[in-house]
Amino acid sequence: MTQVYFAAGRALWAEYGGPLQTALAEAGLDATLTDTCPDPAAVDYIIYAPSSPLQDFTPFTGTKAVLSLWAGVERIVGNITLTQPLCRMVDPALTMGMVEWVVGHTLRHHLGMDRHIINPGHRWDNTCPPLARDRPVAMLGMGALGSACADALRALNFPVTGWSRSPRPGCLHGTDGLTTALHTAQIVVTLLPKTPETENLLNAARLALLPRGAVILNPGRGAIIDDDALLGALNTGHIGHATLDVFRTEPLPQDHPYWSHPRVTVTPHIAADTRPASAARVIAENIRRGQAGEPFLHRVDRTRGY
Numbered sequence: 001m002t003q004v005y006f007a008a009g010r011a012l013w014a015e016y017g018g019p020l021q022t023a024l025a026e027a028g029l030d031a032t033l034t035d036t037c038p039d040p041a042a043v044d045y046i047i048y049a050p051s052s053p054l055q056d057f058t059p060f061t062g063t064k065a066v067l068s069l070w071a072g073v074e075r076i077v078g079n080i081t082l083t084q085p086l087c088r089m090v091d092p093a094l095t096m097g098m099v100e101w102v103v104g105h106t107l108r109h110h111l112g113m114d115r116h117i118i119n120p121g122h123r124w125d126n127t128c129p130p131l132a133r134d135r136p137v138a139m140l141g142m143g144a145l146g147s148a149c150a151d152a153l154r155a156l157n158f159p160v161t162g163w164s165r166s167p168r169p170g171c172l173h174g175t176d177g178l179t180t181a182l183h184t185a186q187i188v189v190t191l192l193p194k195t196p197e198t199e200n201l202l203n204a205a206r207l208a209l210l211p212r213g214a215v216i217l218n219p220g221r222g223a224i225i226d227d228d229a230l231l232g233a234l235n236t237g238h239i240g241h242a243t244l245d246v247f248r249t250e251p252l253p254q255d256h257p258y259w260s261h262p263r264v265t266v267t268p269h270i271a272a273d274t275r276p277a278s279a280a281r282v283i284a285e286n287i288r289r290g291q292a293g294e295p296f297l298h299r300v301d302r303t304r305g306y
Contacts, residue, residue, distance in 0.1 A: 138185035219271035
C-alpha cells in the first residue's frame with residue numbers, strides 16, 4: 001500500500017482531499033491518502049505547499065518524492081533538509097488560466113479599454129489603436145507558461161519576442177538578448193521564476209530601455225521587478241501602466257503605493273491558480289510514475305532553482 005501524506009495544510013485538505021482520492025483511484029493506485037503523519041519513515045510521497053508547517057524533511061527517509069501544488073518552488077528549493085526529489089506543479093488548467101489573464105490584459109492595454117471604462121469626463125475619445133501586428137510584445141520567460149502565452153498572442157497577430165535566461169530554440173537569451181527584447185517592446189510580460197539571477201531583473205536601467213509609454217504585465221513573481229524603479233518610471237510616464245498580479249509581500253500591504261497609483265492595476269494573485277481536480281491528476285500521474293520506476297514529471301533542477 002502506497003502511503004501518501006498531504007502536508008499542504010488543513011485549509012487545502014478540504015479542497016484537495018476528495019479530488020486526490022478520485023485521481024489516485026482513476027490512476028489505478030493502491031494508495032492511502034492522509035493529512036496526518038504518524039510515521040514519517042513510512043511515507044512514500046509528500047504532497048506539499050510552501051505554506052505547510054512541515055519544514056524538516058529529515059525524518060522522511062523512505063519518501064520517493066515531494067510533489068508541490070504550486071508552480072513556484074522558491075520557498076522550498078533551498079531547504080537543506082530536503083534531499084528527496086522535488087516536483088513542481090505544471091497543470092494544463094493552470095496554464096489555461098495564465099493564458100487567459102495574459103491575453104485579457106494585453107488586449108485591455110492594446111485597445112486602450114481603460115479610456116472607455118474609466119471615463120469620468122465623458123470624453124468622446126475615438127483614438128484608433130494600432131493593429132496587433134504593430135504592437136510588439138516581449139515575453140520574459142519561455143517555459144511552459146510563457147510559451148503558451150506567447151503562442152496565444154501570436155495567434156492574435158502580436159509580434160512576440162521570447163527571452164530566456166538560457167539558450168532555447170526561437171528565443172533570445174542572455175544579457176544582450178534581453179536588451180534587444182526590451183528596446184522595441186510596447187508590452188512586457190514577465191513569467192520568470194524567482195532565482196538569485198532574476199531578482200530585480202527589471203531594474204531602473206532596464207526599464208529605461210523600453211519605449212516611452214510601454215506597459216508591464218507581471219503575473220510571474222513579484223521580486224522580478226525593482227519596485228522603487230518601477231514607481232519612478234511610472235511617475236515620469238516612461239512606463240505607461242503596470243498591471244501586477246504578484247508582489248514581494250502578499251497580500252499587498254494596504255499602505256503600499258501600488259494601491260493608489262493611477263498607472264497601476266493590482267490583481268490579487270489570481271492569474272494562474274491551481275485547480276484541485278486537474279492538479280490532482282498531475283499529482284496522481286507522478287505517483288504512478290514513481291511506483292513504476294519511470295522519471296518524474298516537472299522535477300526541479302536544484303542548481304537552477306526551478
